[in-house]
Amino acid sequence: MRHIVDTEAGLVEGIPCRNRSVTVFRxxxxxxxxxxxxxxxxxxxxxxxxxxxxxxxxxxxxPQAPTDAAATGVDVPMSEDCLSLNIWTxxxxxxxxxxxxxxxxxxxxxxxxxxHPRYDxxxxxxxxxxVVTFNYRLGAFGFLATPELSxxxxxxxxxxxxxxxxxxxxRWVRDNIxxxxxxxxxxxxxxxxxxxxxxxxxxxxxxxxxxxxxxxAQSHARYARDPELRYLSTSYRLRADAExxxxxxxREHGARxxxxxxxxxxxxxxxxxxxxxxxxxxxxxxxxxxxxxxxDGWVIPAGYDETYTQGLQNDVDYLTGNNLDxxxxxxxxxxxxxxxxxxxxxxxxxPVNVTLDQHVAAARRKFGPLAEEFLRLYPARTDDEAxxxxxxxxxxxxxxxxxxxxxxxxxxxxxxxxxxxWTHRTPADTGPRRASHGSxxxxxxxxxxxxxxxxxxxxxxxxxxxxxxxxxxxxxxxxNGAGLPHWPAFSADTGSVMEIGAAFGPVPLxxxxxxxxxxxxxxxxxxx
Numbered sequence: 405m406r407h408i409v410d411t412e413a414g415l416v417e418g419i420p421c422r423n424r425s426v427t428v429f430r431x432x433x434x435x436x437x438x439x440x441x442x443x444x445x446x447x448x449x450x451x452x453x454x455x456x457x458x459x460x461x462x463x464x465x466x467p468q469a470p471t472d473a474a475a476t477g478v479d480v481p482m483s484e485d486c487l488s489l490n491i492w493t494x495x496x497x498x499x500x501x502x503x504x505x506x507x508x509x510x511x512x513x514x515x516x517x518x519x520h521p522r523y524d525x526x527x528x529x530x531x532x533x534x535v536v537t538f539n540y541r542l543g544a545f546g547f548l549a550t551p552e553l554s555x556x557x558x559x560x561x562x563x564x565x566x567x568x569x570x571x572x573x574x575r576w577v578r579d580n581i582x583x584x585x586x587x588x589x590x591x592x593x594x595x596x597x598x599x600x601x602x603x604x605x606x607x608x609x610x611x612x613x614x615x616x617x618x619x620x621a622q623s624h625a626r627y628a629r630d631p632e633l634r635y636l637s638t639s640y641r642l643r644a645d646a647e648x649x650x651x652x653x654x655r656e657h658g659a660r661x662x663x664x665x666x667x668x669x670x671x672x673x674x675x676x677x678x679x680x681x682x683x684x685x686x687x688x689x690x691x692x693x694x695x696x697x698x699x700d701g702w703v704i705p706a707g708y709d710e711t712y713t714q715g716l717q718n719d720v721d722y723l724t725g726n727n728l729d730x731x732x733x734x735x736x737x738x739x740x741x742x743x744x745x746x747x748x749x750x751x752x753x754x755p756v757n758v759t760l761d762q763h764v765a766a767a768r769r770k771f772g773p774l775a776e777e778f779l780r781l782y783p784a785r786t787d788d789e790a791x792x793x794x795x796x797x798x799x800x801x802x803x804x805x806x807x808x809x810x811x812x813x814x815x816x817x818x819x820x821x822x823x824x825x826w827t828h829r830t831p832a833d834t835g836p837r838r839a840s841h842g843s844x845x846x847x848x849x850x851x852x853x854x855x856x857x858x859x860x861x862x863x864x865x866x867x868x869x870x871x872x873x874x875x876x877x878x879x880x881x882x883x884n885g886a887g888l889p890h891w892p893a894f895s896a897d898t899g900s901v902m903e904i905g906a907a908f909g910p911v912p913l914x915x916x917x918x919x920x921x922x923x924x925x926x927x928x929x930x931x932x
Contacts, residue, residue, distance in 0.1 A: 409583050414453040416429055417456050417458055418430075423526055426529045428491065428492050429459040429491040429493075430459050431459055431462050432463075433488050434489045434576040435569065435573075436448040437485035439485060462490060464483035464488075466540065466541050466545065467545055467673070469514070469678065470676070477520065477521040477522075483670075484545070484670050486539045487540075487569060490518055491525075491584050492528070493535075493586065495534065501582060503879040504590060505536065505594055506536045506574060507537045507594050508598075510599040512693050512751055513543070513547060515542060516542065516599075518537030518538045522849060522851045523845075528849060540567075540569035540602075543675065543695050545566075547566055547698070548650050548653065549563025550650035550654060562700070563646045564697055564700055564702075564704065566602075567704075577615075578615055592616060592618035593620075594619070594621075596845055599622075600621035600622050600625070600638070601637035601696075603619050605640070614718075616720060617720055618722070618881055620878075625810075626638055626809055627806070628707070628709035629709075629926040630808075631686055631770070632687075633932055634684050634685070635690045635754075636754075637752055639696055640698065640707065641681070641697070643700050643701070678750065679694035679695070680693065689749055690749065690754050690755050693751035708931075709812075715816025717813070719817045719819050721821070722819060722820070722821045723823075724810075724824075725823050725824030725902075726802040726825060727827075730802075731799075732755055732757070733799050734758070735829065737838075743787070758790070763791075781921055800913070800914040800919075804919055810823055819881070822883055822893055822894060823894050824903070825902070825911065826905045827905040830843045831852075831863065847863075847866055847905075848870055848874050850867050866905060869889070870904060872888055
């Protein structure tokens with residue numbers, strides 16, 4: 405790939421990566437800076453520039469609570485002028501069109517950046533993909549809704565600016581990616597945690613129709629009747645609730661109108677305490693972040709259940725799954741520290757029950773009349789037994805919930821679906837090994853925090869397998885390929901999921917009694 409490319413807004417010049425066959429273009433604007441009167445408005449096209457724009461540095465991260473740059477490996481400034489994207493390509497010219505992976509970072513819709521080192525796309529570009537990461541607005545900047553903002557909108561909508569940024573980035577990819585050797589007809593949108601939530605919302609949105617052919621949601625594709633859907637990164641708000649919360653936020657920041665709120669410096673609008681939405685009944689102590697997407701009738705016309713029942717989702721190939729040590733499940737090696745550590749409720753974080761009292765109390769609150777049956781299926785007489793039982797329950801919940809989600813998804817969609825359960829407990833600089841939330845990302849991208857020198861040969865082999873699955877799926881909609889363990893497509897009738905990580909092959913969701921319990925419990929819950 406030549407280092408200078410002509411985009412619709414002007415020329416950009418990239419730089420070679422460590423692997424000289426791959427070129428990276430950093431900090432390309434995909435939309436106009438959302439400054440001044442453009443704060444809390446849909447993104448607008450980037451203005452043209454003259455000459456050649458150096459694309460050798462990542463753009464600023466969007467406003468968010470300060471992070472420890474040394475700890476995260478991210479060293480970029482923070483600014484509202486943050487709507488930029490980054491491209492890694494090994495295509496020798498624009499005549500060779502390669503499949504495209506567009507990655508959406510996680511962070512609870514309140515933090516994150518496409519510049520994070522773990523999302524560096526060089527290794528996947530070397531496998532034949534064109535990789536795109538980008539920034540989208542976060543927190544109040546991305547998800548504030550108020551009656552006044554809705555009145556301003558020709559669609560009567562507010563609160564989904566971060567998702568509209570995602571749509572704008574995908575439109576930019578559609579219009580420009582061929583110039584970087586990418587195939588606009590083979591775009592996969594992918595993400596983890598809140599990034600997976602964004603993928604799910606884009607799959608619901610008519611605004612994203614035709615902008616991607618495939619989707620990868622790493623964690624939290626959940627059944628519409630699973631109460632955990634209400635606080636995880638796939639949680640949404642209804643318009644009235646979002647506008648009420650937005651009015652309160654406006655007053656708390658000393659403003660009476662949106663005009664006054666727009667006149668404030670962005671630093672005065674960054675809330676470091678990460679507000680929790682306490683108005684949502686989740687069946688437990690967990691709660692979602694206050695600022696998150698809104699079912700507004702335009703960007704997101706309807707919730708999950710209504711969308712899937714009517715078959716209104718974007719009919720794309722899908723790959724999704726969950727991890728062994730997430731959603732409240734923890735390895736035994738962590739239990740002792742969790743009992744003595746200080747517990748705080750963080751937005752979007754699941755409860756972790758590591759004592760007998762916690763296990764029993766959580767069961768009675770969540771399951772009500774089914775609590776005694778739950779405690780018979782997940783019995784415990786001691787704190788240690790309770791910690792193990794609670795983790796088993798969390799894992800069964802996540803596998804069965806995603807299976808039921810897949811059953812709903814495939815009822816009216818024709819795209820191929822593959823589901824997984826990640827089980828490899830990874831090396832860590834500190835603390836125990838665990839297959840934690842997000843730990844699979846390092847193996848997909850090949851970028852562990854301490855470098856690949858920290859990996860054993862088994863880790864390297866797992867990374868080769870996982871990245872090959874992902875690359876194949878992006879290219880064809882099927883993760884399978886030569887030399888890889890076979891990954892069966894999803895079937896609602898099999899009651900199994902593909903284990904990836906510690907082993908590779910189909911495993912049962914749970915035994916029939918546990919599967920029956922969760923299915924019956926979900927049937928008693930209000931659909932979302």
